[in-house]
Amino acid sequence: MNVIEVKNLHKRYKDHVAVEDVSFEVRAGEIFGILGPNGAGKTTTVECVSGLRVPDGGTLRVAGIDPVQDRDGLRRVLGVQLQSSALPEKIKVWEALDLYASFYQDPADWPELLERVGLGAKRDAMFGKLSGGQRQRLSVALALVGKPRIAVLDELTTGLDPQARRDTWELVEQVRDSGVTIVLVTHFMEEAERLCDRIALIDSGRVAAIDSPAGLVARVGGEQKVRFRPSAPVADSVLTSLPEVKEISRTGDQVVVTGIGNLAPAVTLALAEQRIVPNDLRIEQATLDDAFLALTGRKLA
Numbered sequence: 001m002n003v004i005e006v007k008n009l010h011k012r013y014k015d016h017v018a019v020e021d022v023s024f025e026v027r028a029g030e031i032f033g034i035l036g037p038n039g040a041g042k043t044t045t046v047e048c049v050s051g052l053r054v055p056d057g058g059t060l061r062v063a064g065i066d067p068v069q070d071r072d073g074l075r076r077v078l079g080v081q082l083q084s085s086a087l088p089e090k091i092k093v094w095e096a097l098d099l100y101a102s103f104y105q106d107p108a109d110w111p112e113l114l115e116r117v118g119l120g121a122k123r124d125a126m127f128g129k130l131s132g133g134q135r136q137r138l139s140v141a142l143a144l145v146g147k148p149r150i151a152v153l154d155e156l157t158t159g160l161d162p163q164a165r166r167d168t169w170e171l172v173e174q175v176r177d178s179g180v181t182i183v184l185v186t187h188f189m190e191e192a193e194r195l196c197d198r199i200a201l202i203d204s205g206r207v208a209a210i211d212s213p214a215g216l217v218a219r220v221g222g223e224q225k226v227r228f229r230p231s232a233p234v235a236d237s238v239l240t241s242l243p244e245v246k247e248i249s250r251t252g253d254q255v256v257v258t259g260i261g262n263l264a265p266a267v268t269l270a271l272a273e274q275r276i277v278p279n280d281l282r283i284e285q286a287t288l289d290d291a292f293l294a295l296t297g298r299k300l301a
């Protein structure tokens with residue numbers, strides 16, 4: 001079932017076209033990624049979906065609601081985490097949640113929500129004293145306080161250190177597991193690859209492709225490399241006989257196998273049959289960056 005339908009969305013700022021023509025559908029229960037370089041039109045797209053901007057063309061439906069016509073209805077089903085947090089430095093964590101909860105008739109139990117996002121101990125801390133990761137956790141809690149069916153998260157991990165980023169990813173997965181459909185805007189390939197069920201690649205206000213991360217990568221040929229140091233000499237024929245294998249090369253004591261499909265399992269199984277252990281095994285695959293480059297002629301980063 002689709003919970004969001006965007007058809008031929010078009011949005012201009014004066015004479016600058018931010019979104020040329022964007023269409024996609026988001027299914028209930030998924031993490032749907034909107035991935036693209038800076039200025040591609042991602043934020044403008046989700047701002048239109050969230051009822052924060054009025055489109056110049058196209059149609060939008062969120063749980064059957066038209067965001068332009070029914071903002072109150074939209075607020076009941078959709079929670080938004082905005083790119084830059086607009087909270088005053090001196091507001092306390094609990095005050096922010098209490099304030100946001102007061103906007104809803106039937107809000108979430110916010111002390112419980114605070115625990116869920118791992119901020120229970122920061123209840124009385126001022127917003128200005130929170131770390132970047134804690135601010136983002138609070139912004140997720142604020143997006144969820146209205147018990148939405150859908151949450152829009154925009155550039156959630158920008159500016160976070162690697163540990164805080166991974167912690168935030170776990171939080172996003174927990175939110176999805178609680179039954180909330182998530183639209184995740186990001187320009188981090190790794191984030192989209194790790195979290196998203198499906199991704200819309202956006203470039204210059206248009207959708208370049210929509211697919212699962214693996215599906216997008218497979219579109220660029222899906223060639224992989226498996227590298228290892230065999231525990232005993234291995235004859236090329238052991239591997240060249242596999243349908244997945246295209247080529248074998250050797251550098252020093254390292255074997256590099258290039259191929260397609262389920263290459264790594266096929267290679268390790270063939271080696272196991274010879275009682276050979278592939279030490280220092282590494283698998284290199286095409287990335288979403290490669291897919292983006294192949295589809296648009298441009299690099300993501």
Ligand SMILES: Nc1ncnc2c1ncn2[C@@H]1O[C@H](COP(=O)(O)OP(=O)(O)OP(=O)(O)O)[C@@H](O)[C@H]1O
Nearest residue numbers: 013016018036037038039040041042043044045187
């Ligand atoms: N309020 C605005 N007024 C005028 N131009 C804008 C406005 N907001 C965005 N733009 C322009 O519209 C284009 C798309 O911006 P948008 O923020 O939607 O892209 P984005 O993909 O989210 O990029 P970023 O990750 O940098 O936010 C950009 O060229 C941007 O400069």
